[in-house]
Amino acid sequence: MGLNFIQYIWQNRMEEVMHQLKTTNDPLKDIILKVGYMDTPNFIRKFKKETGYTPGQYRKMFSQSDSIGLEPNLEDE
Numbered sequence: 679m680g681l682n683f684i685q686y687i688w689q690n691r692m693e694e695v696m697h698q699l700k701t702t703n704d705p706l707k708d709i710i711l712k713v714g715y716m717d718t719p720n721f722i723r724k725f726k727k728e729t730g731y732t733p734g735q736y737r738k739m740f741s742q743s744d745s746i747g748l749e750p751n752l753e754d755e
Contacts (some may be wrong), residue, residue, distance in 0.1 A: 691715055691726065699737040706733050 681689065691713040698709040707718050715721045726732050732738065 688724075692725070695721075695725070695733065696729075696736065699733055700740045706737075709733075 694713045695709055698704060698712070700708075701710070704712075706722075706743050710721050722732060725736075729736060
């Protein structure tokens with residue numbers, strides 16, 4: 679089943695916010711405004727409902743996995 683216009687816009691915004699959270703250190707409010715969402719608290723609620731994480735938790739998960747080396751160590755194999 680296809681997405682309606684509102685769902686399509688939300689999905690694109692979510693994908694872009696998730697990408698920005700992973701790849702930049704820009705403040706969350708700036709990222710949310712860049713994707714065209716004006717209500718930061720509401721966006722955070724919707725983001726958490728959809729992903730299970732707040733945007734801050736989501737960003738921290740990815741920055742931690744990059745910095746503590748959770749990738750497999752190929753030298754041990």
